[in-house]
Amino acid sequence: MKIYVDADACPVKSSIISEAKHVDIPVILVSSFSHFSNEEQPPGVETIYVDSGAEAADYRIMKLAEKGDIIVTQDYGLASLGLAKGCIVLHHKGFTYTNENIDQLLQTRYLSAMERKSGKRTKGPKPFTEEDRKKFSELFRETLERL
Template identity: 30%
Template sequence: MKIWVDADACPVVVRDILFKAAERTGVELILVANQSLRVPPLPMIRAVQVSAGFDVADNHIVQSCAAGDLVITSDIPLAAEVIDKGALALNPRGDRYTRENIRGRLNMRDFMETLRSSGIQSGGQGSFGQREKQAFANQLDQILARRPT
């Protein structure tokens, strides 16, 4: 198992949790972004900088991940693509994307996008706090505990 991170929008606190988990478990962690990222100097952690552009980082993750890998992303279309490849998907708030819930989430995302483009204010996600941090850490620990060794 490798962990791929859609790092452009990933909260720093989530990256820190991932750094510690990679060091503790030895799981390879790859952060993909269109900007330079600082990562700890550990052999199992690396950053990949892709060129700027729409979905360039997402496309790199989709092309590179394999069945059984874990992808950390808030991007629902990216989550859908990696799930189709057999990878696991988790958002930084600790919500798992699954085959059973991804289509409903895509539909809701598209509906909310339609509302926003119509000028209807729909608000956004709440702030990222201790509850979200803990939910992410718990889900990550569960996934890592179940990985094949």
């Protein structure tokens, strides 16, 4: 089992690394070259850099992930692909993507895109809060304990 993180905009990387270290599960951070860092990662953490293309990180994660792996992403499309592959998929705001909720999330994303395409303004995501961080940490810990 491995943990794959869609790392470009993930605000909970340090929590993931810390918790994964306790249970000795490898973490793979997938990030675009535009977010390159010389920062050395702790043992058990690998960073994979991909082109800056729109879905380059998503494609690499799906190429590497296997059934039963954990994926952390805010991207509904990647979440959908991960679920289809049998992965456990978590959002950094502290909820699990499921086969029961993914269709509604994708539909909402599609409708918002259509509104923007027609010139309307849509609301962006709410700011990430400390409560979101705590909620994610609890969910992540529980997920690791179940496994």
